[in-house]
Structures are given as structure tokens and as C-alpha cells.
Amino acid sequence: MLAGLRDIQRFTIAASDGDIGIIKDFLFDDRAWTIRYMYVDTHKWLPLGEKVLISPISLRDIDTEDEKIHVALSKQQVKDSPSIDEEKTVSREYEEILFSYLGYGYYWTGPGAWGEYAHPTALVNQQALEQANTNLQEHDKSSANHLRSIDELQGYDVIAGEETVGHVHDLILDTENWEVPMLIIDTHNWLPGGKKLLLAPKHIDDINWLEQRVHCTLPAEDIEHCPECDHDLLNDEGYKLKVKQALQTVPKS
Template sequence: MLAGLRDIQRFTIAATDGDIGIIKDFLFDDRAWTIRYMYVDTHKWLPLGEKVLISPISLREIDTDDEKIHVALSKQQVKESPSIDEEKTVSREYEEILFSYLGYGYYWTGPGAWGEYAHPTALVNQQALEQANSNLEEHDKSKANHLRSIDELQGYDVIAGGETVGHIHDLILDTDNWEVPMLTIDTHNWLPGGKKLLLAPKHIDDINWLEQRVHCTLSAKDVELCPECDHDLLNDADYKLKVKSALQSLPGA
């Protein structure tokens, strides 16, 4: 299923024995264009109102009707999970501690977005954990994990051919693998009619986090050829084919 992160961000996270909180943000890998964590506000459940990280590895079901994401964790598991410093970035060391606590295999010890697997939930099994531990020595533990906030990215200017053509409005999530196949650009300050257009990550050349700018490989004229985003049709077969064809026709596709 394809869905805009803005739509999912209001969803409730449900543990196996009750709700634990509402998604407030997502952390994504800006190299693999993959959502690594849901940032969950638990203040209605935990007395101190701590925010916790929930990995898609724990996913059981996404209920769009009830706006809930069900995870294979108990409330006690979440409550006792390693605490995080909200003022600091999530380090690889913290990820290792969290994954060891939960018994998950490491996504960073294989060639794909989820290590040796195509889907995040495959890393929940014991075999994946053992494989990850055996591969860990082959990987640089100091390697940056490139985790960034979606909230931070939304609103960044998009630069094409040296011209500002809009800003990042949303990211489109594929809930099968939690990768980001497309981004939505709001062009209302640039194009008449205020269209929201779709771009693929392959069209992104660089994200300058200091300048809060996203540089793409396309010219401003090419951006005008990008398909328009219609959230109501994201999972319509004909619309998906039309979008795919339009994106593939762009330079560099």
C-alpha cells in the first residue's frame, strides 16, 4: 500500500495489549530512502510522557479505517525499552542496544535496505539476529546511520537548475517495505494553480541540511513535466501506471 506520511502521522500505535501513543514523526535513512522508525508520543500512557522509537520490524498490521498501526510488542516491552535523548541524534550505538533488547537482526549488516531481507518484519526472527551478529564484524560500527527527521525535511526548498521550484510537502511510503518511492513537492509559489507534483528519490541529487534545501537533478522545465499527486488514487492501478510512466520519461530515469 502507498500512503502519504502526513496521513499516517496521526495514527495511533497499538501494542498487543493496548494503545501506547500517537506517531509524532518519522526517522528516515536519507541514503536508502527508507523509514527506519516511528517516533511515538506516549504522554497519555506513560506518566513522564516519554517519546519512544518503534521500528517497522515490529509491524503486524496497518488499519487505515481505525487509523492504527498494530505492532508485535507489549506495553511492558515498550516501557522498558532503552531510553533515548530527544536532544541528540539516534546513534548506531543506540540502535545496537535497542535491537539487542528487542532481539532484532541488524538492518545495516546486509546489502539491501533491510540487510539480507526485502521486508523489515523478516528481521524479527532469531535466525536474522544470529546472521546479523555473525556479519557485524565485517561492517564499520562507526559508520553513520544517516537518520533524519521527516518533520525537519518537510518545508525544505527544492532547487532545480539553480531555481527554487517549490518545497517538500510530503513523502510517499510503501508499507510493504517501508521504502520511500516518491516525494511530493508543493509548487504553489512557483507554478500557477499550486500543483503538488511527484518526484522519485533518484531525481534527488543532494539534501543540504544546513541550508534546508533539496537539490534535484532535473531542470525547472523538467519539473513541470512531473506527474501531479492525487492521494486518493495512490493505490489505483491505472494511476500508478500513469505516474510510473511519467517519472520514467524524465531525464536520467
């Protein structure tokens, strides 16, 4: 299923024994263009509740009607999970502690977005954990994890050539693998009618976090040829094929 992160951000997280919080943000890998964590506020549900990180590795089901994401964790597991410092970035060291606590295999020790696997939930098994520990022996533990806030990215200027062509409005999530196949660019200050256009991660050359800018590989005239976003049709097969073909053929100038 494809969905805008702005839509999912209001969903409630449901543990195996009851609701535990509301998504406040997402952390994504700006190299793999993959959502690594949901940042969840638990203070209404858990005593002394605080914000916690929940990985899509724990995913059971997404209920769009009830606006809930069901995870294979109990309230106690979430309550007892390693605490995080909201003022600091999430380090690889913290990830290792969290994954060891949950018994997950490591996504960062394999060749794909989820290590040796195509989907995050595959990391919940003993074989994945054993493979992760084996791979970790040969892995550079000092490597950065490149986790960034979606809230931070939304609103960044999009630069094509030397021209500002819009700003980042949202990211599209593929809930099968939690990768980001597309970005939504709001062009209302640039194009007549204020279209919201779709770009693929391959069209992003660089994200300058200090200057709050996203630099495209495309010139401004090619941005106009990008497909327009229609949220109601995101999961329509005909629309998805049309968008895929359009993104593959950009640029057209």
C-alpha cells in the same frame, strides 16, 4: 499500500495489550530512502510516558479505518525499552542497544534496505539475529546511520538548476517495505494553480541540511513534466502505472 506520511502521522500505535501512543515524527535513512523508525509520544498511555522509537520491524498491521498501526510489542516492552535523549541524534550505538533488547536482526549489515531481507518484519527471527551478529564482525561499527527527521525535511526548498521550484510537502510511504518511492513537491509559489508534483528519489541529487534545500538532478523545465499527485488514487493500479511510467521518462526536455 502507498500512503502519505502526513496522513499516517496522526495514527495511534497499538501494542498487543492496548494503545501506547501517537506518531509524532518519522526518522528516515536519507541514503536508502527508507523509514527506519516511528517517533511515538506515549505520555497519555504509559506512566511517566516519554517519546520512544518503534521500528517497522515490529509491524503487525495498519488499520486505515481506525487510524491505528498495530505492533508486535507489549506495553511493558515499550516501557522498558532503552531510553533516548530527545536532544541528541540517534546513534548507531543506540540502535545496537535497542535491537539487542528487542532481539531484532540488524538492517545495516546487509546489502539491501533491510539487510539481507526485502521487508523489515523479516528481521524478527532467530536466523536474522544470528546472521546480523555474524555480519557485524566484518562491519564498520563506526559508520554513520544517516537518520533524519521527516518533520525537518518537510518545507525544505526544492532547487532545480538555479531556480527554486517549490518545497517538500510530504513523502509517500510504501508500507510493504517502508521505503519511500516518491516525494510530493508543492509548487504553488512557482507554477500557476499550485500543483503538487511527484518526484522519485533518483531525481534528488543532494539534501543540504544546513541550508534547508533539496537539490534536484532535473532542470526547472523538466519539473513541469512530473506527474501530479492525487492522494485518492495512490493505490489505484492504473494511476500507479501511469505515475511510474511518467517518472521513468522524466526528463522530457
